[in-house]
Amino acid sequence: MADQTKIATGDRQAWLGLLARAPAEALAALWSGYGARPEFQWLRTPEIGGVMVRGRAGGIGAPFNLGEMTVTRCALVLADGTEGHGYVQGRGKTHAETAALIDALMQTGDADTVRAKILEPLTRQVQAARSARAAKAAATKVEFFTMVRGEDQ
């Protein structure tokens, strides 16, 4: 069983967040390329539910309920006793299962391989998609002729 204390919460938050946000197809492709399928038992079989998303009045003030989003969650335990949790956006039971398995593997000796074969390429894909949108947005930035801006020099 992995020594849970050695895993920084920040690292685990980062990979769980990435697995939650990642497009299910992109994760599935990388997972099928990974090959190994660890034995596990369910602690909680995949379950679809809703999470109430909140905003703040004026963007910064008192919280209010904006509406729900669909989320799928599950929890499992590997043969060596390592627990993995999956919380993913949408209604993807396989997506949640894959996320939980990767979460568990990231706490074992396989972490470096999983990071190199799945998390790093997934991060690159997600960042590339985000940059591509930001680049299109940047091209629609209005340049006022009356404006003098330092960065244009």
Add this chain to the structure above:
Amino acid sequence: MYVAVKGGEKAIENAHAWLAEERRGDPGVAELSLAQIREQLSLAVNRVMAEGSLYDPDLAALAIKQARGDLIEAIFLIRAYRTTLPRFGNSTPVDTGGMACDRRISATFKDAPGGQVLGPTFDYTHRLLDFKLAADGAVPEAPTAAPRHEPTPHITKFLKDEGLIQDEPASDKPPGDLTREPMEFPADRPLRLQALTRGDEGFVLGMAYSTQRGYARNHAFVGELRIGTVAVEMEIPELGFTIEIGEIALTECETVNQFKGSKTEPPQFTRGYGLVFGQSERKAIAMALVDRALRWEELGEDDLGAPAQDQEFVLSHADNIQATGFLEHIKLPHYVDFQSELELVRKLRREAKERLEPREAAE
């Protein structure tokens, strides 16, 4: 009163079979896929998510297909599905200041830090039908420029730093939830904002327009309108920390409104706020105007008797599913009700006739 009636099973079954056929339309025309609806009718999908109060583009696309494009029917389907979902919890309030903006404009500050970014907008199009879309054709790739990765600051922050705009005190008070407890009046601002963000776009637009035409005029400027994605975070009890559980597209509108000042407040601008799922800017601007109009009491303004100031009127009629449920139920069988009304009218007519007849006989 609605009284159950029996019979008609076969007719209902056949009606639904015909509905399915009509939904499909001409089988010689290719069937729509959910992915086509999600990708190519994305603003309809956004409206169904916002008013259905459930962020899930695939489900909204399914609802639109099932409803034959009747968006209120689609919203009804989403609301019904939503009630079947167990609630895992509440997110921490989203940080719209950290939004990855597709669009960000200000009508008040030309040289807003972070720039005026138009995004994929209908603005400045000529609203002429584009017959090129009638024939299928490849779309050229949109131009790109060096992307901006740093967060885009809120415009109102600059006014707030100078003390020129009313503060928006942060709190961690859990907001009321109108999906859990029926709304009671007066409703506080968090409840009003929840009702408005899921309210009917047409209704909220009409109420907002009424304020612009002089009913509770409050001189709104769009201080900022931004559209983009934000991360959604939730604390996971079994993990003991907060993680991102997804990413959603939102439209946020902050209005900056005139305010004369009061006995306790120096003259300063006030705010209206709109935040809506998806790319829904008409709705977000309208929500901000109506939010501002409903704040008259807390800002020490006069009750002008305008409809947009009357929170019971606005909030009780903004929900298109409640409205359509009540409106459309009158088409369902009311035979017993109507029979009694019919009896009553006949009796009144008989009595009226009897009162007239003796007089006629005497003349």
